[in-house]
């Protein structure tokens with residue numbers, strides 16, 4: 435029997451980097467986490483990455499057993515060229531990542547935007563299995579997104595879809611992108627923490643949002659206001675996504691999705707008011723299933739997930 439193909443998936447975050455050895459069934463064979471550290475000191479960063487990948491290979495350092503290393507990068511990425519336009523958390527600005535890594539990593543490399551890669555992971559092994567047209571949004575510190583059309587990741591002319599920067603309120607808060615009232619400025623963890631701080635009248639950090647959602651579940655009035663205001667913006671965003679992409683599944687991932695039905699149910703109610711009935715009838719809004727593993731599985735999937743193999 436032919437052994438399953440294997441690849442390494444790397445999910446780069448602002449604080450941590452997750453790595454996994456993945457096989458063509460989408461199973462994780464080995465995994466590790468390392469600190470992101472000073473990613474802008476690129477030579478030493480690439481060396482650290484090389485060493486960590488070598489560690490999780492089985493047998494260790496046997497690069498010839500994998501078909502490639504797929505990497506999810508938190509920023510604007512041209513996956514076809516392997517170019518990173520901008521990754522503010524890593525202080526990367528205009529880097530030919532694939533070419534630079536080729537000097538350090540002795541196998542094929544593919545890169546993608548982190549949320550795109552997580553979407554591939556969910557499509558392959560999680561909440562989107564068997565679906566051809568899905569949209570995923572990740573509600574975390576920022577808001578990421580991925581769009582799968584006819585089973586393929588849609589990345590437009592290379593910059594890709596950035597649903598987090600869809601404008602919801604033209605008079606809304608200023609966004610890091612320079613625009614105003616972007617989806618991200620209204621439903622990211624940071625935005626919800628700011629809203630909670632204003633409504634509850636005491637400093638609420640992103641980490642304390644769990645408590646706010648729990649209080650809302652118990653019926654606390656202020657916490658319920660925080661959730662309902664968030665659900666309104668989230669619902670408008672969901673309606674826009676439904677109207678534009680007509681997906682069969684809209685997957686919500688990221689830390690904030692852990693709030694679950696207390697946030698998602700009212701958001702879907704709002705979405706019903708703003709979306710086209712025919713499109714609404716054909717979509718289900720669900721939570722992501724793979725949690726923190728979506729990124730590494732999807733990054734490995736850049737090589738292993740059948741139909742994406744002919745790309746890049």
Ligand SMILES: [Zn+2]
Nearest residue numbers: 599609611616
């Ligand atoms: Zn923006």
